[in-house]
Amino acid sequence: MADLNGDVVQAGAFADSLAKTGAEGVRMLNQHDGRAPVGVWDEVREDERGLFVRGRIEDWSPEARFAAALSRAGAMDGLSIGYRTARARRQGRLRVLSGVELWEVSLVTFPMLPGARFSVA
Template identity: 40%
Template sequence: MSNINVDDQGRVEGYGAFFGNVDSHGDVIDRGAFQKTLTDWHRRGRLPPMLLQHANGPLLDDAFPIGNWEHMEEDDRGLKVRGRLAIGNRRADDVAALLRMNPPAFNGASIGYVSRRFTLMPKGGEIRRRLHEIDLKELSLVSEPSNDLARVRYAKSKRSGDSADNFSHALAQLAASIPA
């Protein structure tokens, strides 16, 4: 399943995390787990950084953001996000190019966080922890997300002009204009 969209202007939207499914670490995020951290971030007047691969590279440049998250909220499915890649920035341009491939060569989203409240589950089961409260530190675009549901669904090509492409763009604009 795919859940991050990207357009030619670098706008990104979708889900950074989902509630109720088991990720590759055995964690399950509960509804409401992001409420406190989102309130705290909004109080600071900003949102967590948009990073590439959780800034896990050997160079200082690897820790620089590749864009900004402009909106984050919990809905019934998970952590819904909207932001913008810094088009013109080398790394953001590389990410956009990888997203535009068919199929995308790069297609995941992943949260960097500290677990504030959680329940350890019995050993031997599929679920290791239930996460009740998360302190969100960053949200990265990644090649292999821990939560397999957080993947790219659509990256709009720079080549526009066909009617399906124009219809998709108009539909995306219409959807973005509807209040949540």
């Protein structure tokens, strides 16, 4: 499925990156702000739908508590990835990503891929 920017992540695109870093190498940020991680990802893997993440929003900073409150209230439920493209090709108007170095998965208000959502347990 293409995101709003015309990018499509091909199945297996995260495999090399995750094999190198595991979940420990992927940061949980709020709105892609690298200055203040808001939690940790306990599990990051590819499944039949795409990238699956499971983690914990912590209470160690005002930003983290704010992200947790927004998430609990349902005001923020989107996910967005921060990455470097390792391999890609053009397919018409789309850019198909076949290799991605995954740096972070952010909690966001408006995800570039509208179906990229999370829920709070």
